Amino acid sequence: MLFDPFFLRGMHLKNRIIMAPMCQYSAGEDGFPQSWHEIHYVSRAVGQVGAIILEATAVEPRGRISNKDLGLWSDNHIKPLAQIIEKCQSYGCKVGIQISHAGRKADIFNEPIVAPSPVRFNNKYQLPEELDHAEIEKIIDAFSAAVQRADLTGADFIEIHAAHGYLINQFLSPLSNLRTDEYGQNRSLFLQQILERARRQLSSDKPISVRISAEDYKAGGNHPENFGELLNPIKSLIDIVHVSSGGVVDDTEIPAFPGYQVKFSEIIRQQLKLPTIAVGKLDSPILAEEILQNKRADLIALGRELLRNPYWVLRTSSELKSSIDWPIQYLRAQHNIG
């Protein structure tokens, strides 16, 4: 199944392998991609991944994970991203952009940072200011404008970054959302309002992925079983759930064995009846195939393995004797792997 096509909304993927979003910490201080980004992403498109999710891309400067993140907070960001996306697409690869706000995990020191509640992630980060309703509205506006710009880059889909302890995740988790107002009583309200606006800005044929941290690895935090309650009321706004874990609080241990997050994907897929992307040390093709065949996820995302080997898909297709289209320039390498 790894090399079977997949359809989502109006998007057609040639196979089930996704490049996971990975910050390159190489953008200009102003959020613009550099030549590194083009080489990095286009190589994986040549390597025939079905889709690439571009790294966390900030909706406003104080929402950057680092001051070398990509940004989409101005119209000037559209064109340079569009150029990279178009090149990736010319190799038959679909491209999504991960739309992000770091909240209390913004590693920047030139301006105040914000969060649902005024609690520091750890003492390496600034103490965040608690967001009031007017500020929440402004951030939702920033998400909406960034999604509109993402649409204009020609991206095939977007991913809303609601994982790894960044701003949306800070609202979703009871460990970081200590509010008593409606955003505390309904911890998915902030995500809901972002998704409602995003859906209106994005072309109707383009899917929306939501990346979540399904497990907080801490008592009193979120566990996969909680996501039925959190996301079922808003599932019509979500096309696919990208199931990751961790990052909300600092003092946790994540048991990162091959497939460690697959169980979470399986639970969420069953509870929400939505397709899922599994991720986390899935670079064994047999493991990836097992996950798809047993309906534990619909797509497989690879992160670090694609940093080690941009041509993982080509090699794996030869090893599994699956016929996929190789770039014609590389055809002589197709059959003599040994």
Ligand SMILES: Cc1cc2nc3c(=O)[nH]c(=O)nc-3n(C[C@H](O)[C@H](O)[C@H](O)COP(=O)(O)O)c2cc1C
């Ligand atoms: C260098 C690096 C940067 C990352 N940046 C992001 C990111 O921008 N957004 C995100 O959601 N996850 C990010 N991640 C997490 C990956 O998307 C992925 O979930 C994680 O590496 C586990 O998958 P793997 O075992 O295949 O690498 C990053 C991981 C790495 C190694």
